[in-house]
Amino acid sequence: MRILLVEDDDILRDGIVVGLGLEGFEVDAVACLADARAAIGDHAGVVLDIGLPDGSGLDLLAEWRRAGVETPVLLLTARDMVTDRVEGLDRGADDYLGKPFDLTELSARLRAIMRRASGRASGDLELGALIISEARRSVALDGKEIAVSRREFAILHALAERPGHVLSRSQLEDRIYGWQEEIESNAVEVHIHKLRAKLGRTRIETVRGEGYRITRS
Numbered sequence: 001m002r003i004l005l006v007e008d009d010d011i012l013r014d015g016i017v018v019g020l021g022l023e024g025f026e027v028d029a030v031a032c033l034a035d036a037r038a039a040i041g042d043h044a045g046v047v048l049d050i051g052l053p054d055g056s057g058l059d060l061l062a063e064w065r066r067a068g069v070e071t072p073v074l075l076l077t078a079r080d081m082v083t084d085r086v087e088g089l090d091r092g093a094d095d096y097l098g099k100p101f102d103l104t105e106l107s108a109r110l111r112a113i114m115r116r117a118s119g120r121a122s123g124d125l126e127l128g129a130l131i132i133s134e135a136r137r138s139v140a141l142d143g144k145e146i147a148v149s150r151r152e153f154a155i156l157h158a159l160a161e162r163p164g165h166v167l168s169r170s171q172l173e174d175r176i177y178g179w180q181e182e183i184e185s186n187a188v189e190v191h192i193h194k195l196r197a198k199l200g201r202t203r204i205e206t207v208r209g210e211g212y213r214i215t216r217s
Contacts (some may be wrong), residue, residue: 001024001026001045001110001114001157002025002026002027002028002031002042002043002044002175003025003027003028003043003044003046003047003110004027004028004029004030004031004039004043004045004046005017005018005027005028005029006030006031006032006035006036006046006047006048006052006057006060007029007031007076008031008032008049008051008052009049010031013029014029014179015103016029016047016063016103019106020104020106020107021105023103023104023107023137024137024153024155025094025128025135026150026175026176027122032052032053032054033054033055033057033059033060034054035047036060037063040069040071040172041063042171042174043071044071044072044114044115045071045072045073045074045117046071046072046073046191047073047074047106047109048073048074048076049075049076050076050088050144051077051078053096056086057077058074058075058091060086061075061088062091063093064092064210065092070158071117072094072095072117073092073094074094074095074096074097075088075095075097076098076099076101076106077096077098081108082155090157094113094117095109095113098140098217099108099170106137109200111123111135111216120139123135124189125157125161127147127160127163127214127215127216128216128217129217131144132153132156132157132158140151140212141198141199146198147198148195148198149191149194149202151176152194152195153193154175154176155172155175155176155188155192155195156195156199156214158171159172159173159204159212160214161212163214163216164213164214164215164216166211166212166213168209169188169189169212171211172211174186174190176188176191188212192204192212203215
């Protein structure tokens, strides 16, 4: 699950990147509003600090919502006034977490707002005998756990969120590569090949000229 982190404190930003990485997130981190505007792209969620060097995160949030950006946003701030929390939620935030905070709580809250955004209540994706756990970052088939790499999990999770729907190669690349990372030309195909070897060749279908989709069972 790829998220955008907007935080100007270098030490805190680096700590969040490492901590969320250990929780299974891919994190694109920026330090100001200008870079956040350029980087919003195809992220599953945003962690947004309110106090930034070039303006207010609340103003950016309102700008995104006016532009139709529906990506779930969790506000992260040192402010603890009720009025600040209310203003953030009224401007379109999905959740709010004050500093200092526990990284496991941040991770859990991110998973929760992303589930709500996709219309799901459960943290597990179940497609017949295939079960994908977001919290544990695990995959099980017929009751047996299947070892997958970080990027294999990201691709499988993206497909399983919308079973039967086709995702293009570029959409899947957005899930496994960062904002400024160089994209390997055949990376998606390689990961799909490995997933088919582990899950069965018919579970992930190729739709010629369009992309890939996962079957419901």
